Amino acid sequence: MDEHRGHDTVSAAAERTEKQKQLGATQSKFQQRIQEREKELQDLRQAVQSLKRSAQAAVEDSERIFTELIHSIERRRSEVKELIKDQEKAEVSQAEGLLERLEQEIAELRRRDAELEQLSYTEDHIHFLQSCQSLPPGPGDLPSVTVSPHVSFAAVRKTVSELKEQLQDVCVVELDTISESVKEVHIVRTREHFLHYSCQLTLDPCTAHRNLRPSEGNREVPVSHLYCQVFDHIQLCV
Numbered sequence: 244m245d246e247h248r249g250h251d252t253v254s255a256a257a258e259r260t261e262k263q264k265q266l267g268a269t270q271s272k273f274q275q276r277i278q279e280r281e282k283e284l285q286d287l288r289q290a291v292q293s294l295k296r297s298a299q300a301a302v303e304d305s306e307r308i309f310t311e312l313i314h315s316i317e318r319r320r321s322e323v324k325e326l327i328k329d330q331e332k333a334e335v336s337q338a339e340g341l342l343e344r345l346e347q348e349i350a351e352l353r354r355r356d357a358e359l360e361q362l363s364y365t366e367d368h369i370h371f372l373q374s375c376q377s378l379p380p381g382p383g384d385l386p387s388v389t390v391s392p393h394v395s396f397a398a399v400r401k402t403v404s405e406l407k408e409q410l411q412d413v414c415v416v417e418l419d420t421i422s423e424s425v426k427e428v429h430i431v432r433t434r435e436h437f438l439h440y441s442c443q444l445t446l447d448p449c450t451a452h453r454n455l456r457p458s459e460g461n462r463e464v465p466v467s468h469l470y471c472q473v474f475d476h477i478q479l480c481v
Contacts (some may be wrong), residue, residue: 290430327396341388
């Protein structure tokens with residue numbers, strides 16, 4: 244009985260030793276996994292903080308750049324407005340000067356016409372003849388004023404409208420590009436993300452090494468000899 248009990252004790256101790264080893268190995272795996280997860284946790288926290296800092300910097304840069312862009316457009320708007328106003332002022336000033344001159348010329352012509360009208364009704368022949376001798380032959384060759392048939396800033400309005408459409412088109416294209424760039428920022432890369440950039444690879448059997456035997460579809464390459472020389476002349480075709 245004592246021998247049997249001693250044998251059981253030895254067996255239990257041996258089994259305990261074996262199980263202890265297994266437990267130690269399992270515990271070691273858990274500890275390794277804990278270390279890996281703690282590192283991943285630390286890396287993830289750092290990535291989150293880095294992302295937040297980068298996002299804040301991107302927002303600030305975007306705000307600054309868009310503000311500068313708005314100010315630039317405002318300056319251009321003011322420049323165009325000033326150009327139009329300056330041209331309007333210059334043309335109106337010139338036209339008003341011509342208006343005043345024409346009004347003076349018309350008044351002078353009417354005065355002379357009235358004098359001629361009055362002279363034509365005089366009954367004093369001597370006075371009539373003397374007055375006719377001192378009269379000018381006519382009103383003279385006055386410079387004519389040619390008025391443009393199309394007095395309008397319509398071409399300017401059309402150009403500004405086209406500029407607006409061009410800027411809108413550029414904004415749409417560039418904002419799409421910005422949107423795609425924003426969507427490419429990821430803290431954690433998923434399998435689906437990597438699959439998005441995957442492609443089908445095939446091996447060209449015509450240029451493959453003699454020890455390579457591409458399978459059907461040229462997508463798998465079992466090695467015919469375990470020990471072979473360094474492969475050469477291998478070409479991967481997408």
